[in-house]
Amino acid sequence: MRTEVKTMTVDQPRTTYTIGQAAKMVQTTVKTLHYYDEIGLLRPSTRSEGGHRLYSPDDLWKLELIGTLRYVNFSLDDIRKVILGEITMPKALLLQIEALEVEIGALSSMLSILKQAQQKQQQGDSQESAPYLTELVASRSAHSSKRQQFVDRKVQEIGLLEQMPDEWKNSFLHFFNRYVLPTSKLTARQTQAWSEVQNLLNDPVYLEELANYELPFLHMALQPGLQADDWVHYMELIRIRAQEAVKHQWSPESAAVQKLTADFLLLYADVEQRKQPEVFVRKQAQHLLDATTERILRFNQLCAIVNPEWRDIASGMDLLMRGMKVLVEDRQ
Known part of the structure; x- marks a missing residue:
């Protein structure tokens, strides 16, 4: 890090810098700082009486960090999550x-x-x-038909869904089939990611983790509170609502995200569990938090490379997971 930013400590007098001074100190442009402000990545701590942006030493440190992370190819969305402490x-x-x-x-x-x-x-x-x-x-390059054949074969081999009615098997694979497999021709980067997806699906440890993660779904499908088609419909609505929440940067603590989180969790409740929704919601939230392993996260990351549309789903799920943490902590 450049010394002019690192040497600023909390013991120094409180100082603010204009946007031009800040841009010069972190070796970027005023236009870039305007853009960071507009997208909510980094807003200046204060403004002058005339409404001009003023940056604090802490703001400069964050701008320095943003520049560093951009250098090593972090996306702006990932940088925002680091800055906000979301990851x-x-x-x-x-x-x-x-x-x-x-x-x-x-x-x-x-x-x-x-x-x-x-x-x-x-x-x-x-x-x-x-x-x-x-x-x-x-x-x-694995064309869509080859990828579909591989998935169908793996479903048969692992037997995870063998006791489930056919309509619920389709529901279980709905998002994967719709947002990952349809990509007709893969780039070299997507092909590499798909190869890793296959490796995970061939990994007994990952399959065991996946079975544990999806255990509530498997129980629910044997005694469903909804029809399979309705379940998919409501899950798609959850996806849309989650993407909207991410777009507007709603916090996990907000009433809207907490309601969304509860609605999502209840989709995994069977007939009996729906009679005590609050009890189930907390239990299911804790289960998903505990069952989310590095391999589960890696699978989602790879799917987002195979098809960029999955990135929106992963971002929405990340917000829901943070909503679950709030829900569990509030009810302890």
């Missing part, structure tokens, strides 16, 4: 390392393909290099 720095670093490992794997795969195509051309097959390149890419 810890160790967790943020782990997620970014895993994301970059996907990138490295994808780049390695692309480099291998290009070198093989180049070698083909150097061998005198200049007319064949383009078709050969196409064949190489096709051999490594």
Whole structure:
């Protein structure tokens, strides 16, 4: 970190800086600071009597941190979560390392393909290099039909849903089938992420964790309080409401997010559990919090790479999880 920011301590006199001074001190532009303010990433601590932005030493430290995290390819959304304390720095670093490992794997795969195509051309097959390149890419990219076949086969192998009525099997896989599998052609980065998804689905430890995480759903499906189609419909409404809450940056403590969280949790209640909704909501919240492992989180991260639409679902689920923490703490 640059010394002009690091050496500012709480023992120094309280000082504020104009937006021009702040931009110069953290080596960025006024336009960038305006943008950070507009999107709510970092708003200045105060304003002058004339309404001009004034930045405190703490603001400068946060701006320095934002610049550092941007340098190592953090998204603005992830940086916002770090700044607001929604995720810890160790967790943020782990997620970014895993994301970059996907990138490295994808780049390695692309480099291998290009070198093989180049070698083909150097061998005198200049007319064949383009078709050969196409064949190489096709051999490594899993088309939607192959991905669907793999999932269908894994469902049969693990037997997680074997006792469940067919309509509930479809409900269980609804989001995955709709938002991950339909992508017709994958990029190298998406192909690398899909390869890791397959590895997880072949990992007995992950499958055990998944079964534990989804245990309430499996119980509910045998004695459902709703029809399967209605359950999917309400779950889609939860998705839309969660995305709206994320968009407006509603806090987990807000009444709207707490209501959304309770509505989500109740979708996992069976007929008997619906008779005592408050008891079930707290119990289900605690279960999901306890059952969320690093592998469960990794799976969602990989799905968001395979299909960016999943990122909105993951962001909504992250807000719901934070809502569950508030719910559990308030009722202890």
